[in-house]
Amino acid sequence: MPELPELEVVREVLEREVTRRRIMGVDILRPTVVRDLTQEGFVEGLRGRAISGVWRRGKFIVLDLEAGRHLTINPMLAGRLQLAASGDKRLPRTALILRLDNGRELRYADRRDMGKVYLTDDLHTIPTWDEIGPDALDPALTLEVFRERLSRHRGEIKGILVNHRFVAGIGNAYADEICWHAQLYPFRRRPELTDEEIARLYHAMRDTLAEAIEQVRAQIGDEIHLKPREFLAVHNKGGAPCPRCGTPISQITARNRITSFCRQCQPGTLVRQ
Known part of the structure; x- marks a missing residue:
């Protein structure tokens, strides 16, 4: 299970590498892991939007998109993100591919299909989101x-x-x-x-x-x-x-x-x- 240390480093890398990149294409290879909470359609709601920021809340990684939309990843037990060139070998059981405007791909793989990738305009609609306590490294957690x-x-x-x-x-x-x-x-x-x-x-x-x-x-x-x-x-x-x-x-x-x-x-x- 990815935990805070791994996911914090993932956040750092994604913030550096994908912020201001535009999503040109979306490939859903394993539909069971994606959840469209916008009612617009997962692919349609992502394609053409730029990533404006990346942050983490507990074990969630959040990609902020244009116009207040969010792509939120909860890797659960076995989910992993991969940042790769389009021709690089995919991880086993790759479930989702975001093709970016610089030719790179952000991929989500999950060997157990337990994690979820949510597209939403309201983070409070994500299951368990409102239950999460303060981050273990939050400065306010004295x-x-x-x-x-x-x-x-x-x-x-x-x-x-x-x-x-x-x-x-x-x-x-x-x-x-x-x-x-x-x-x-x-x-x-x-x-x-x-x-x-x-x-x-x-x-x-x-x-x-x-x-x-x-x-x-x-x-x-x-x-x-x-x-x-x-x-x-x-x-x-x-x-x-x-x-x-x-x-x-x-x-x-x-x-x-x-x-x-x-x-x-x-x-x-x-x-x-």
Whole structure:
């Protein structure tokens, strides 16, 4: 699943490379991923319009178009964007191609067909848009605001971190990384956390995501379809030594997701539900 660090770098690249470019053609190869919320027609509503800006909200990438229209991409579990020359090889299961006025193509591929690409004049018509909490790196999300928002939840730390209503942009991989950096057991419940542990969690969230953006930016360049994660400390590295203490990393499946953590640095007991 693309998460905040990858999508922030995607935003940076697209803002630099496609802003002020005009969409000359649209090819829909897998209609199940596109949603026309304008009633004008997906192709007709895109063709000929210039891209005026690119921004991100949580895990959504938004391309602003002329006349207040938006092309909004929610990649979900397996969606990827590709910026390529027209003759370059397509990613498997490419679903949508935007042909730009400089001869390049912006493509969306999704090996699971779970993501969606919305064309809309009103962002509030997009499913889940109005449910999204503040971005995990929003400057307005201070420690005090974080504490207040966290107090509304009573569940497990990891489950809260991946809840887009709490904060936006964090998925399974970076929730593992944040908990490891904070030295907190991912299945600890929120009411058990001390004030000091909440502060550790907040600063681990901010630092982990900011450092990951730097790593992703350095590794992918303009190849926005890549998702480098070799630099992660624990996620999906079961059995490898913990970078902090050397204990083999534990990896379990619980709550319908894989969780990776260090039993030495992040002690705790999972209560099965």
